[in-house]
Amino acid sequence: MNIAAPDRREKKHLVAFWLSMMLVWVLLNASLSWQVVLAGAIVATLLVFIFPAHGFLFAGTRFTPQTPLLVLGYLWLFTRELVKSNLDVARRVIAPEVRINPGIVEIKTRLQHPTYRLILANSITLTPGTLTVDMIEDSLFIHWIDVTGKDVESATREISARFEHYLIQLSQG
Structure with a gap:
C-alpha cells in the first residue's frame, strides 16, 4: 500500500479540521483550563489520524477574512x-x-x-x-x-x- 504524504491543500484541511474539533471541544466544555485544552488537543489529534480521508466537512469552503x-x-x-x-x-x-x-x-x-x-x-x-x-x-x-x-x-x-x-x-x- 502506497501512502503518499498529504499535499499542501490536504494539510490545510487537516489543520482546519483539527481547529474545528478543538473549538467544538472548548465550547462543549465551556472552559479554557489547561486540562480541558490538553484533553481536547489529544482528542482532536486522534480524530485527525482516525478520519484523515473524511478530513473536513467543509472542504468546499475557502476560508477568507470574509x-x-x-x-x-x-x-x-x-x-x-x-x-x-x-x-x-x-x-x-x-x-x-x-x-x-x-x-x-x-x-x-x-x-x-x-x-x-x-x-x-x-x-x-x-x-x-x-x-x-x-x-x-x-x-x-x-x-x-x-x-x-x-x-x-x-x-x-x-x-x-x-x-x-x-x-x-x-x-x-
Missing part, C-alpha cells in the same frame, strides 16, 4: 426566518378558520458541495411550515404548509433563495 462575516450573516438570516415562520404558523394555528394548503414542492439548488446542500435542507426543515422530504441531485422536495400552485422557480425563490445566497458565497470563498 468567511466569519458570511457565517454571521447566515445565522442572522436563519434566525430572522425562524422567527417569521414561527409567527406565521402560530397565526395559522390561532386563526378561527384553518388556512393551510399543504403539499410537496420541488425546489432547485445551485449548491454543488453536498455539505452545503445538507445545510440548506436542514435550514429549511428547521423553519416551521417546511420540511425537507427528499434530496435528489440538485432538487429538494419540500413539504410546505401553504402551496398554492407554486412552480419550481417561485417555490425556490420563496423557500431557499435567501439561504442559498450566503451558502454559495461560503462555498466559493
Whole structure:
C-alpha cells in the first residue's frame, strides 16, 4: 500500500479540521483550563489520524477574512426566518378558520458541495411550515404548509433563495 504524504491543500484541511474539533471541544466544555485544552488537543489529534480521508466537512469552503462575516450573516438570516415562520404558523394555528394548503414542492439548488446542500435542507426543515422530504441531485422536495400552485422557480425563490445566497458565497470563498 502506497501512502503518499498529504499535499499542501490536504494539510490545510487537516489543520482546519483539527481547529474545528478543538473549538467544538472548548465550547462543549465551556472552559479554557489547561486540562480541558490538553484533553481536547489529544482528542482532536486522534480524530485527525482516525478520519484523515473524511478530513473536513467543509472542504468546499475557502476560508477568507470574509468567511466569519458570511457565517454571521447566515445565522442572522436563519434566525430572522425562524422567527417569521414561527409567527406565521402560530397565526395559522390561532386563526378561527384553518388556512393551510399543504403539499410537496420541488425546489432547485445551485449548491454543488453536498455539505452545503445538507445545510440548506436542514435550514429549511428547521423553519416551521417546511420540511425537507427528499434530496435528489440538485432538487429538494419540500413539504410546505401553504402551496398554492407554486412552480419550481417561485417555490425556490420563496423557500431557499435567501439561504442559498450566503451558502454559495461560503462555498466559493
